[in-house]
Amino acid sequence: MSRLDTEHQVETIIGLEVHVQLRTQTKLFCRCSTEFGAPPNTQTCPVCLGLPGALPVINEHAIELAIRTGLALNCEIPPLTKWDRKQYFYPDLPKGYQISQFDLPICADGFLEITDPADDTHTRRIPLVRAHLEEDAGKSMHDEAAGISDTRIDLNRCGTPLLEIVTQPAMRSAAEARAFLSELKLLLTHLGVSDCEMQEGSLRVDANVNLHIEADGKEIATPIVEIKNMNSFRAVERAIEYEVRRQYIDWEDTGETIEDRAKQTRGWDDAAEATFAQREKEESADYRYFPDPDLLPVRLPRERIEAAQATLGELPAATRQRLQSQYDIKAYDADVIVNQGPAMIAYFETTAETAGDGRRASAWMQQDVMRSLKESDWEIGTFPIPAIDLGRLLRKVDAGELDNARARDVFQYMLENDTDAEGAIEALGIVAVDAGEIEALCRELLEANPKVVEQVRGGKEQAIGALIGQAKKKNPNANPQQVKETCLRMIREG
Amino acid sequence: MSIPLDSATELLRLQAAGELSAVQITQAALDRIAATEPQISAFTHRADEAAIAAAEKIDRDRSAGLPLGPLAGIPVAVKDVLCTRDMPTTCSSKMLAGYHSPYDATVVARLRQAGAVLVGKTNMDEFAMGASTETSAMGVTGNPWDPSRTPGGSSGGAAAVVAAGNCPLSLGSDTGGSIRQPAAFCSLTGMKPTYGRVSRYGLVAFASSLDQVGPMAWTVEDAALLLQVISGFDPADSTSLDESVPNFASDVAATDVRGLRIGVLRDSLDQEGLEPEVRRAVLEAIDVYRSAGAEIVDVSLPHSHYWVPTYYVIAPCEASSNLSRYDGAHYGYRAAISDAEAAERGPLLATYCKSRDEGFGAEVKRRIMLGTYALSTGYYDAYYLKALKVRRLIRGDFDAAFAQADVLLGPVTPSAAFRLGEKTDDPLQMYLCDLFTVGANLAGIPAVSLPAGFTAEGLPLGVQLQAPPLQEARLIRAGAAFQKLTTHHAQRPTL
Amino acid sequence: MSLSGADVRKLALLARLELSDAEVAVLGPQLARILDFVEQLSELDTEEVEPMTTALDVVNRWAPDKLHRSLTVDEALAAAPRRDESCFLVPPVLGPAH
Numbered sequence A: 001m002s003r004l005d006t007e008h009q010v011e012t013i014i015g016l017e018v019h020v021q022l023r024t025q026t027k028l029f030c031r032c033s034t035e036f037g038a039p040p041n042t043q044t045c046p047v048c049l050g051l052p053g054a055l056p057v058i059n060e061h062a063i064e065l066a067i068r069t070g071l072a073l074n075c076e077i078p079p080l081t082k083w084d085r086k087q088y089f090y091p092d093l094p095k096g097y098q099i100s101q102f103d104l105p106i107c108a109d110g111f112l113e114i115t116d117p118a119d120d121t122h123t124r125r126i127p128l129v130r131a132h133l134e135e136d137a138g139k140s141m142h143d144e145a146a147g148i149s150d151t152r153i154d155l156n157r158c159g160t161p162l163l164e165i166v167t168q169p170a171m172r173s174a175a176e177a178r179a180f181l182s183e184l185k186l187l188l189t190h191l192g193v194s195d196c197e198m199q200e201g202s203l204r205v206d207a208n209v210n211l212h213i214e215a216d217g218k219e220i221a222t223p224i225v226e227i228k229n230m231n232s233f234r235a236v237e238r239a240i241e242y243e244v245r246r247q248y249i250d251w252e253d254t255g256e257t258i259e260d261r262a263k264q265t266r267g268w269d270d271a272a273e274a275t276f277a278q279r280e281k282e283e284s285a286d287y288r289y290f291p292d293p294d295l296l297p298v299r300l301p302r303e304r305i306e307a308a309q310a311t312l313g314e315l316p317a318a319t320r321q322r323l324q325s326q327y328d329i330k331a332y333d334a335d336v337i338v339n340q341g342p343a344m345i346a347y348f349e350t351t352a353e354t355a356g357d358g359r360r361a362s363a364w365m366q367q368d369v370m371r372s373l374k375e376s377d378w379e380i381g382t383f384p385i386p387a388i389d390l391g392r393l394l395r396k397v398d399a400g401e402l403d404n405a406r407a408r409d410v411f412q413y414m415l416e417n418d419t420d421a422e423g424a425i426e427a428l429g430i431v432a433v434d435a436g437e438i439e440a441l442c443r444e445l446l447e448a449n450p451k452v453v454e455q456v457r458g459g460k461e462q463a464i465g466a467l468i469g470q471a472k473k474k475n476p477n478a479n480p481q482q483v484k485e486t487c488l489r490m491i492r493e494g
Numbered sequence B: 001m002s003i004p005l006d007s008a009t010e011l012l013r014l015q016a017a018g019e020l021s022a023v024q025i026t027q028a029a030l031d032r033i034a035a036t037e038p039q040i041s042a043f044t045h046r047a048d049e050a051a052i053a054a055a056e057k058i059d060r061d062r063s064a065g066l067p068l069g070p071l072a073g074i075p076v077a078v079k080d081v082l083c084t085r086d087m088p089t090t091c092s093s094k095m096l097a098g099y100h101s102p103y104d105a106t107v108v109a110r111l112r113q114a115g116a117v118l119v120g121k122t123n124m125d126e127f128a129m130g131a132s133t134e135t136s137a138m139g140v141t142g143n144p145w146d147p148s149r150t151p152g153g154s155s156g157g158a159a160a161v162v163a164a165g166n167c168p169l170s171l172g173s174d175t176g177g178s179i180r181q182p183a184a185f186c187s188l189t190g191m192k193p194t195y196g197r198v199s200r201y202g203l204v205a206f207a208s209s210l211d212q213v214g215p216m217a218w219t220v221e222d223a224a225l226l227l228q229v230i231s232g233f234d235p236a237d238s239t240s241l242d243e244s245v246p247n248f249a250s251d252v253a254a255t256d257v258r259g260l261r262i263g264v265l266r267d268s269l270d271q272e273g274l275e276p277e278v279r280r281a282v283l284e285a286i287d288v289y290r291s292a293g294a295e296i297v298d299v300s301l302p303h304s305h306y307w308v309p310t311y312y313v314i315a316p317c318e319a320s321s322n323l324s325r326y327d328g329a330h331y332g333y334r335a336a337i338s339d340a341e342a343a344e345r346g347p348l349l350a351t352y353c354k355s356r357d358e359g360f361g362a363e364v365k366r367r368i369m370l371g372t373y374a375l376s377t378g379y380y381d382a383y384y385l386k387a388l389k390v391r392r393l394i395r396g397d398f399d400a401a402f403a404q405a406d407v408l409l410g411p412v413t414p415s416a417a418f419r420l421g422e423k424t425d426d427p428l429q430m431y432l433c434d435l436f437t438v439g440a441n442l443a444g445i446p447a448v449s450l451p452a453g454f455t456a457e458g459l460p461l462g463v464q465l466q467a468p469p470l471q472e473a474r475l476i477r478a479g480a481a482f483q484k485l486t487t488h489h490a491q492r493p494t495l
Numbered sequence C: 001m002s003l004s005g006a007d008v009r010k011l012a013l014l015a016r017l018e019l020s021d022a023e024v025a026v027l028g029p030q031l032a033r034i035l036d037f038v039e040q041l042s043e044l045d046t047e048e049v050e051p052m053t054t055a056l057d058v059v060n061r062w063a064p065d066k067l068h069r070s071l072t073v074d075e076a077l078a079a080a081p082r083r084d085e086s087c088f089l090v091p092p093v094l095g096p097a098h
């Protein structure tokens, strides 16, 4: 499909439902492991298999993680929350119901601020409806020849704690939806409440999308579509973009509006780069929610919530602000550092403090450090150069003991050899060159290059550049800036 | 010597005195079971070999001087609604025929820990839904007092095995009267403890907010012995109460009822459908207490008229959900489907529907349908939510009544044991059997059924005592006192 | 009240029960009668009454996030009507394409 170009004013309305797996060791209602990747059906017990007579017991840590997440998402944590059964039959749901939260979710009414993808000096506040705890279902593995052979069921994942975060339909572009997800992931990984690995299913996104079209002086809403099966943030973005075009064309063709059609579900096909209609169920869903009589309500006293609040520490948005003002770095640079997560922030801060120059530290982070990480597929946590060593190196640059080019050599040497800046400097034979040596070197160069001297006298000061390379060859430790200044002075003084 | 299979207390004494071994007792129980089963069919599973093995171990431990549990060497039968590692757990349903649980219910584990010898699993109404044990898919159980009559239900098998002299103790479960009504029909003492007093872990759920496991025995003394073993906090059941359990033996001994305020439920005595002989038994019980010095006060439970309708909304709603897990996917009965059925609705849906249709009996299906209806969109508020609100009113009635009285006295059942087949065609008629018992389940309070005499035909009658939450001890005191003053509990059927 | 055959069938589908025509014919009137019976609850004014979902006055029953032993694959699959070496086998949602 081509780009959307239309004489109509079209607004895209996007709401997201994000399921994040909380980082507990055990499941929400039993003490089986939540570890990803175990052989099928090796992490089950009577409770998560839904065997007769088994009963659920809440995992307290899941409650704690949900509270922390809710607070970080500016939610209200109501004093009372409870559990409800959502009832439907499916082979990956062995009890015939999912324990979830219906009318009293653990988190209500929050928001998340994101950088406006259309204008990075601007922030957008995305309001959240709620976030509730629920248990995950198991995994159904359908045969390639669908419909011929049996479906295989693995219940390892069944009962894993999920927090379902529901936004208002407040996003207005695919890029914004993606920015929301990136910021959410950053926040949750920062808090350590979730790994947010889409590949492993620890973060799953459904997007509700429709269009508000300004036509004939009135606003028309297209039918809402829920998009599923997106396996990366990029897929989310592309699926929404696709759906926007599809809905517009569909509206042009059929004139169908939200009144004509109930919400439908469409799946995203990554290979085909298209959404496709999913088969409608034979019956309309009636989940018959009711309070789970096996579980007691959870009452959260103010003090407990305040204690959780106190453990949150500085959140990414605040860190961005602080890095900018404390280290005098640009918003963009602060963003890049913060978006890499807590380890990167810590690395930067140590480097900047040691170097005594935030801007220089930031510049080195953005270029040298991040490039090396990318090239070698390292994590900042295992980066071979400790932040304090990089800081010391940059301090030397600041003090004029090294030029940037030399410092890069040192950096490279430190990367490849287990040594600090001093050791690298010594190993590379870098020694400070005193003023007398530089003068001797410059005099020699000027005598050997009368042409250059003439050019400089004639006003072409940049001709001196030719001498700098020669100076470097004769003495690699010579500071180019110093060579340049000394040569110019000697020529002036005649 | 003859072995007193009707008294756990006596069997414990004889073993301690070295006059009987656990194996002798167990063998006697197994022989008695073999003799009576053809007439009453009370077991869904008999564990003869395992029982003898368990008894041998008790005897070995005893001769080695090892510490023994409080039920060492006592044969006990458990209702087939409790999960057992070494016996099938079927809930008397085709759905779970041959199903083996990989774990023991907490109460079963506690029985084993206490040295009890498990002799088998007892028949019941399918998934505990019924009042006559006739909804069982495992056959009909007869009442030892008259095998042409029902032993009651749903714990009919558990009552029948004790009444038949198979073993002195059994465990039942009570969601709306399922321990107390069979106890009354079989002249036993049967107690439904406070909701949360006994762990539900491993009790196959019928209606989770009402279900409770409890003891059945001839006497209050024996019932208290069993209650002691099964009571107490269980971290595996979120609805189990973290409250200390008193030593009930001292309550059995304390039988002075002077000053005890006994609240008489006059309304229930005027209840339409209450048979005169039952009424007479209650009035006689009042006299027994009065002459022993108890204070008799009249109390009323204004919403008692709404107990049964409230119960028949809440219980089916919870049941419809609890029984969703039986779909033939992971365990239990799976129906074979034809190609045509597979083509019509898809193989999965066809398998679900057919497995549940064939696996469940009519009463279970009726209640699943009722509950599904009452929870569905548009009906939730009118039925389920309404019932929850009335439930609070009912609880409020009890709270008010217990401000005036220490225990409440009234009938257990409207009649004595009815004939097999008499009420099977009319579900509503069957539901009305729960008229006097469901209040305690809705309110979550403890209640006990005590033997209270016989009809002219020689059928047992019972009376019910109810107490405030966690006051099982009061029921035991008042019940033991009653049994000290009467001999109803000492009568035995001539089976 | 009355329940039509279609009502009963719709309910049966929701409850995943495949009822025969005979069962539908019996169940409809029975359910209707029971519903009429429970209908008497509507006589009561419960406007101001809090619903009571449990007889317990207890909250916050939970357990620490500590691993317990899980079942082995064979224990987990022991009662499965159909299984392979590691999974439960269930019929597929959709039948063979016609």
Ligand SMILES: [Mg+2]
Binding pocket: A134, A164
């Ligand atoms: Mg969800």
Ligand SMILES: [Zn+2]
Binding pocket: A027, A030, A031, A032, A043, A044, A045, A046, A047, A048, A049, A159
């Ligand atoms: Zn588990």
